[in-house]
Amino acid sequence: MSHDGFFKNVEKLQRFGEAMSHQLTAWTEPGKQRNRIDQLFREVAEAGSEIATALLTPETWRMSTEDIDRRIQHLLAGKNLSDFGTDSFGYSPLDVRKITPVLEFLYRVYFRAEVHGLERVPEGRCLLIANHSGQLPFDGAVIASALLLDRNPPRMVRTMVEKFATALPFFGELCYRCGQVTGLPDNCRRLLEADEAVLVFPEGARGISKPFKDRYHMTAFGHGFLRLALQTNSPIVPIAVVGAEEQTINIYDFKWLANLLGTPSLAITPLMPLIGPLAMLPAPVKYRIYFGEPLTFEGDANDDEAVMATRVAEVKAAIQRLMNQGLAERKGIFI
């Protein structure tokens, strides 16, 4: 056995150490960063008090049981479910009912989501296309919460989930019962043909695991979603999620350990040396979600990649515009 691999890993660790110290000096550089750090502390304090107040006064944000039941009834009404309460994908609105309090807490309290243009999500089939970020897919949960808790009438978003995630115990089961499905073109096509709202993150694992320094720089988009939109005549709703990009600070992607564990990526965050895997949990950033005007495309679903690329670029540009708007409008990361 050669020792090359071992030395390569030592080198990687060294590079990781360098990256970490670089980040630390950048954050603690006197004078220049001072104001920013003060500002961050003020923001965190404000967010903390907002969350504490919300927790003490649940009546200000919690939906009544009847309201939730009415929303779930609405989800049930439009569906052709089996005698056992599920559709062919394993989606069961009654199981969504069980996690609604958790979604409500994340959406209204923890991330204090601010939603713009929800009315732009049409009835019937549509593809929701959003930027993906934050190491863990809370962006998907918050978008789904918006459509479930705030839209009238409510819709259950069907997300195309990375196949690594749906294979996991517990998380996979949770995904399926709540209407999320393995991200396969065939699943997507069938859901669109059944007039569902399908959420796709065309950046996939690339997007969610990108390093902190690349926040708000979208990675390359896959083209599959556009082919499916053309095939099924589905409008595309561009969505920008602002805030999630700062929820978990990925300073180094530990590829070697990720390969060993079989995960798509493994982010090292600044707090990881202190609190271990808990450091993957998101900071209570403020989510701002911008729904754009639906885009419709016409053409051949089997066009060349080059032709597709121009259409995909149009969608990406729409998301970029919404994202720029969100970044310009926000006062801070946590408020």
Add this chain to the structure above:
Amino acid sequence: MARRKTQAVITGISGRLGQLLARRLHRMEGLRVIGIDRRAFSRKPADIEHLRIDIRRKACEDLFRTQDIDVIFHLGLMHDPRKGAGEHHSWNLVGTQQILEFAQRYRVPKVVILSTGDVYGPQSDNPAFITEDAPLLGAQRFAALRDLISVDMFAQSYFWKYPEIETVVLRPAHILGGVKNAVSNYLRLSHLPVLMGFDPMVQVLHEEDAVSAIVAAARPGLRGVFNVVGPDALPLRKLVALTGKPTVELPHFLLPGVVNRMFQLRFADFPAAELDYIRYSATLDGKRARDIMRFEPSFGVREAVEAALRTNIFDGGVEGVEAA
């Protein structure tokens, strides 16, 4: 000239499905049923003929040489994880090849082969609707299925090699009833193991519906591969709940080694690879069979589960069953 009786050959006639099919055909007018199986056929109706020979034997050929056979129902496939790979390959592949050779040599116009929906295999990244043209990945984690996949593909090669024979390959979902197969055996356990954090979608098919599909496949003019699906898919735990039996929650990451060792020591009746069936979904798209074969299941999930529980094979309820 009086109209000649339609002559049907059933391989594996002594198996549960073979017996059910034989009885169903026997009730039809103007049909002569001849079975081939080395096992005994208990309580056989008198006018069903039964040749107790191995389908791999040359003696089998006499039947096809001397009789004008109109349709062959090839149900005589074996799947028993206890039997070695050699016996499986020889029985399933050589046997199927032999039957199809006879069909071609003695101009049998129709061959119906009962393959299995397991050829696709349970995988976390399976689509929710597996169509007939999906790759047959069943053996990628469960090597003991290789011979069944080979049989399925071998049968498919007859579509273009001998287009004059109408070959039909049926891939049924899990058949429940008096059959001795993995899923029926599973439901007959006193405590049903489930995997922590996993609840795949499963599809079941009542044994009588499986027979109806086989009969429907014999319709003249019909050829091709068909998934045969019963009532709507349901989560495994809902299926298990219908039995009213207690479940045992097991953590998957600990199991494969333990289960394989138990299988070797004969404490378990299934190898670890079969755990994937209670871990990931493999749900078939039954649209082709509905549209082209006009097959509609007439039994629900509850009836199928009852049918599996009614017969306790360990008390000798089903005789002479080697494989389903």
